[in-house]
Amino acid sequence: xxxxxxxxxxxxxxxxxxxxxxxxxxxxxxxxxxxxxxxxxxxxxxxxxxxxxxxxxxxxxxxxxxxxxxxxxxxxxxxxxxxxxxxxxxxx
Numbered sequence: 001x002x003x004x005x006x007x008x009x010x011x012x013x014x015x016x017x018x019x020x021x022x023x024x025x026x027x028x029x030x031x032x033x034x035x036x037x038x039x040x041x042x043x044x045x046x047x048x049x050x051x052x053x054x055x056x057x058x059x060x061x062x063x064x065x066x067x068x069x070x071x072x073x074x075x076x077x078x079x080x081x082x083x084x085x086x087x088x089x090x091x092x
Contacts, residue, residue, distance in 0.1 A: 027044070030048075031044055049068055050065075052064075053067070053068040
């Protein structure tokens with residue numbers, strides 16, 4: 001039912017809210033397109049994180065990309081350590 005039919009005035013969406021909704025829709029479409037392909041899901045997630053860090057840097061958060069890199073390094077180290085433990089367990 002449209003706003004005209006209900007007699008309610010149409011509320012205009014703020015540019016910031018519209019931008020956020022468009023961005024959320026964009027990323028959701030990319031996640032959906034990736035489906036169950038874990039490699040593609042990882043690429044989409046990385047692209048999203050990098051885009052967010054770049055936007056944050058442009059907004060004045062000068063360390064945003066560095067913080068993203070730190071997070072990725074920590075995650076990679078944890079995964080490598082788990083893989084090492086698994087490999088050692090199978091090797092014995």
